[in-house]
Amino acid sequence: MFIQIIQGKCTKPDELRALADRWQTELAPGATGYLGGTYGFTDQNEMVAVIRFESREAAMANSARPEQGEWWAQMERMFDGPVEFHDCDRVVMMMDGGSDSAGFVQVIRGKMDDPDALEAGMTQMETMLHDARPEIIGATFAIEPDGTFTETVAFTDEAAAREGEAKAMPTEGPEHDMMKQFWESIHDLEFRDLRAPWFATKA
Numbered sequence: 001m002f003i004q005i006i007q008g009k010c011t012k013p014d015e016l017r018a019l020a021d022r023w024q025t026e027l028a029p030g031a032t033g034y035l036g037g038t039y040g041f042t043d044q045n046e047m048v049a050v051i052r053f054e055s056r057e058a059a060m061a062n063s064a065r066p067e068q069g070e071w072w073a074q075m076e077r078m079f080d081g082p083v084e085f086h087d088c089d090r091v092v093m094m095m096d097g098g099s100d101s102a103g104f105v106q107v108i109r110g111k112m113d114d115p116d117a118l119e120a121g122m123t124q125m126e127t128m129l130h131d132a133r134p135e136i137i138g139a140t141f142a143i144e145p146d147g148t149f150t151e152t153v154a155f156t157d158e159a160a161a162r163e164g165e166a167k168a169m170p171t172e173g174p175e176h177d178m179m180k181q182f183w184e185s186i187h188d189l190e191f192r193d194l195r196a197p198w199f200a201t202k203a
Contacts, residue, residue, distance in 0.1 A: 001035070001091040002056045003142035005150050007192075008083040010047040016078040017198070020049075023071055024200045030065070033058020036201035038098070038105060038152055040194025047079070048107050048192055050142070050152045056089055086150060088142035092119050094126050098138030098154035100199035104161050108151040110189040115143050117185065124178060132167070135160035149186075158195060 010016050020039060028034055033054035041047050053059040062068055076083060092115075098105075112118065118141065129136055139153040155161040 001093075002053045002059050003088045003091050003140065003150075004051045004053070004059055005086040005088070005142060006049040006051065006083060007046060008079040009045055009081050010041070010079050011045050012078050013041050013045075013047070016047060016075070019071075019075050019078060020200075023075075027065075027067060027071060028200070028202050030067075031058075031062045031202070034062060034202050036100075036199065038154075038194075038197060038199055040105060040197040042192050042194065045080075046192065048194060050107065050140070050150070052091075052140075056087070059087075086142070086144060086148070088144055088150070090115065090143040092122055092141040092143065093138075094122060094140070095130070095136070095138035097140045098152065100201060102137060102154035102197060102199075103157035104155040105194040105197040106153045106155070106161070107192040107194065108153065108189060109192070110149060110151075110186050112141075112143065112147045112149045113185040113187075115141075115147065115149070118182070121178060121182075125182070128178065133164045135164050158193075 035052040035054060037049055037051040039047070039049045051059075053062070135156045137154050137156060139151055142150045142152070155164075
């Protein structure tokens with residue numbers, strides 16, 4: 001899987017959403033390898049899109065379509081300034097990557113010291129989180145070559161997510177050791193809350 005993250009300041013949320021919906025209706029059917037996306041606005045008027053393709057080649061082929069260029073020229077005008085892109089060939093999924101039924105999504109950006117260790121321990125981490133944090137219904141880690149990552153976490157709803165955050169984690173045992181190692185291996189974290197996310201999947 002290939003993930004592209006697009007983000008930028010936008011104070012025209014309704015217009016941008018309408019244009020995004022038009023892409024889904026008019027352009028998505030012809031986008032080879034397009035899988036879907038997670039979208040939303042933060043309270044600081046930042047729009048975040050996490051878009052999934054089967055491969056980088058499929059994403060680049062979509063970008064090369066003339067109709068895609070015409071649509072993006074309109075979309076770019078919806079932003080208040082520069083638009084930021086992050087292209088990620090390495091994707092690690094937790095609990096099948098999430099769910100379009102999520103009521104709250106948190107996007108976490110940071111740096112990761114050892115992506116290999118994350119991937120190797122994902123099965124164990126899934127089991128632990130499934131028991132300790134049932135409100136988490138999936139996540140994706142989109143990892144760039146320098147270790148920069150964007151984690152997209154799907155929750156049942158924000159109230160359950162906040163309640164889960166307040167829970168005390170194990171203070172000993174293998175779960176404690178695993179989570180301690182994970183949190184020590186990531187840094188420079190930034191959190192973006194999407195309180196009214198929307199989702200798209202290619203029909």
